[in-house]
Amino acid sequence: MASIQHYNEIIHAFLSDNNFRTIPKNPTSYDHRTNQKALQQCDRIIDRKQIEFLTQKNPIPPTLNALLKLHKPDIPIRPVVNNRNSPTHKTARRLNTILNNRYNTINSNTLANEMVKPKINSHHRLLTLDIKDLYVNVPIQEMLNLTRTQLRIHKDKQNTHQIMTLLDNILTQNYFSSLARVYQPDKGVAMGSPILGTMAEVFLQQLENIIIKHLIDAKTLSFYTRYVDDFFLIYDSTRTNPDNILQYIDIIHSSIQFNPTIESNNYVNFLDLSITRGPTCLGISIFCKPTSTDTTINFLSNHLLEYKMAAYRFLIRRMLSLPLDKEQQYKEWQHILHTAHSNKIPQPY
Numbered sequence: 001m002a003s004i005q006h007y008n009e010i011i012h013a014f015l016s017d018n019n020f021r022t023i024p025k026n027p028t029s030y031d032h033r034t035n036q037k038a039l040q041q042c043d044r045i046i047d048r049k050q051i052e053f054l055t056q057k058n059p060i061p062p063t064l065n066a067l068l069k070l071h072k073p074d075i076p077i078r079p080v081v082n083n084r085n086s087p088t089h090k091t092a093r094r095l096n097t098i099l100n101n102r103y104n105t106i107n108s109n110t111l112a113n114e115m116v117k118p119k120i121n122s123h124h125r126l127l128t129l130d131i132k133d134l135y136v137n138v139p140i141q142e143m144l145n146l147t148r149t150q151l152r153i154h155k156d157k158q159n160t161h162q163i164m165t166l167l168d169n170i171l172t173q174n175y176f177s178s179l180a181r182v183y184q185p186d187k188g189v190a191m192g193s194p195i196l197g198t199m200a201e202v203f204l205q206q207l208e209n210i211i212i213k214h215l216i217d218a219k220t221l222s223f224y225t226r227y228v229d230d231f232f233l234i235y236d237s238t239r240t241n242p243d244n245i246l247q248y249i250d251i252i253h254s255s256i257q258f259n260p261t262i263e264s265n266n267y268v269n270f271l272d273l274s275i276t277r278g279p280t281c282l283g284i285s286i287f288c289k290p291t292s293t294d295t296t297i298n299f300l301s302n303h304l305l306e307y308k309m310a311a312y313r314f315l316i317r318r319m320l321s322l323p324l325d326k327e328q329q330y331k332e333w334q335h336i337l338h339t340a341h342s343n344k345i346p347q348p349y
Contacts, residue, residue, distance in 0.1 A: 011066050011178060014077050018136045020183040023175060027182075031173045032059050032087040038169045039091065042162040045098060054094055059087040062192050064178035071291045079136070081176050081192030088170045092195040095166050099147075099198050108271045109321050111225055112284050115232070115273075116323045118223040119280060123238050126263035126277050127245070128270050129231040134200060136185050137255050140171050143203050150202065170195060187255070197228075204229065211252050215245070231258075232270045273322075285328045286318070286335075294335075299344040312340060 039051045046054065062085075066077040083089050131137075147167060151160040170193060175184040204226070215221045215235075223234040235245065242260050249258060261268055267276040269287045276283040296311040297303050319332045340347060 007066070007068070008179065010068070010075065010077055011064070014066065014079065015178070015183060018133055019186045020136075021186065022181050023184050025182075026061060026177075027173070027175060028059050028061050028087060032056065035087045035091055035169060035173075038165055042166055044159055045162050045166075046094065050094070054090045056085065056087050056090055058085075060085045061182060062086045062176040064176045064183075066178075071289045079133075083192030083194070086173070086192075088173050089194065091166060092170050092193045095163065095170065096195045096198055098163065099195070108227065108273060109318070111227060111232075111271065112273055112322050114225055115223075115275060115282050116284060118234060118282065120222070120234060120277065120282065122279070123236050124222060124234050124277065125237045126266075126268045126275060127233045127235060127242055128261045128268050129233070129258040130261070131229040131231075132257040132259055134229045134256070135196060137187060137257070138200060138203050139187055139255055140174075143199055144168060144171065146202050146206050147199070167195070171199070200229070207253060207256070211249055215240075215248070220245075227271055230271065232268075232275070272318075283325070283328075284323055286322070286324075286332050294339040294342060296339065296343045299346065308345070312336065312345070315339070 036051075036055055039046055039054060040048075062081045062083045065080045065082060067080055069076050069078055083092075144164065144167065148160065148164055151163060155163065175182055176192070177183070208226070212221070212224050216224060218239075219236065220240045221233055221235050223232075225232050233245075235241075242262055246258055246260060249256070263277060266278075267274055269275075272287055274285045274287040276285070297308045299308055301308070315332075315336050319329060319336065324332065337347065
């Protein structure tokens with residue numbers, strides 16, 4: 001377990017590595033007034049009767065919570081910013097409902113069923129890419145320009161202007177408190193904001209249109225899929241290698257850094273899946289991180305039965321919905337039974 005001093009050192013390293021700077025004055029009061037003014041100007045997308053409900057009462061600065069990634073080398077942090085009481089949180093939630101219907105992500109079950117479709121050969125290799133600190137490295141102005149371009153296709157001029165007014169106000173109110181100070185990044189979107197995922201998706205889809213489409217058209221990649229900021233690729237080793245792929249991405253967009261994981265013994269882990277490269281197709285099995293404890297709500301506790309069984313409903317549903325072969329399905333069933341036994345779940349004999 002990390003000591004408090006070591007924990008603070010990890011936070012300081014994260015803030016330093018990502019060029020966060022301290023700001024002398026807490027901007028919350030000013031941003032609160034700015035948000036109210038922006039809402040008043042957007043009568044085509046925000047009903048005036050809603051303005052009172054979209055205005056945060058007694059706003060406070062967003063706060064940084066650093067979650068330790070114990071399963072990774074050097075124990076990096078997952079920065080989680082509590083934005084719920086910030087001046088623009090409610091406005092961001094409302095704006096997200098306007099924008100979010102155009103951008104969708106899929107779950108690991110869908111990905112698994114896609115992954116068993118491609119035909120592969122001896123030249124193919126597996127590669128996963130994970131974007132390092134995506135949200136603090138996305139360029140705000142580029143993201144605003146991309147969103148404006150997309151809105152002009154689907155919205156009229158006045159609606160586009162009002163959406164962009166609110167969006168610019170939300171994304172530029174980008175700061176948080178940590179260790180008794182207020183910090184602001186040199187780049188990146190408003191961490192913890194409800195609109196964060198949608199804006200990151202806009203940016204990543206543009207990267208795909210520029211980078212991934214070119215690699216697929218050039219037959220360098222034979223398969224590609226993405227879940228949020230995790231990428232899975234199958235590339236032709238006679239045409240390229242991971243270093244060349246990363247160099248090409250860096251030329252197109254140098255502000256985004258990727259952490260590659262190259263296949264080892266013909267397999268890679270992606271989300272909660274282990275993907276194995278066979279002679280002609282991919283095999284799927286379930287992957288558990290080293291920090292997994294197989295602990296669920298103990299059956300002898302005073303919780304409701306439906307809560308005790310929720311984890312097992314998920315595990316069984318996952319086992320049946322993934323395209324596992326009989327051997328992997330049996331292995332997963334034994335794991336479920338072992339977990340149930342460890343948590344005192346009664347088993348029929």
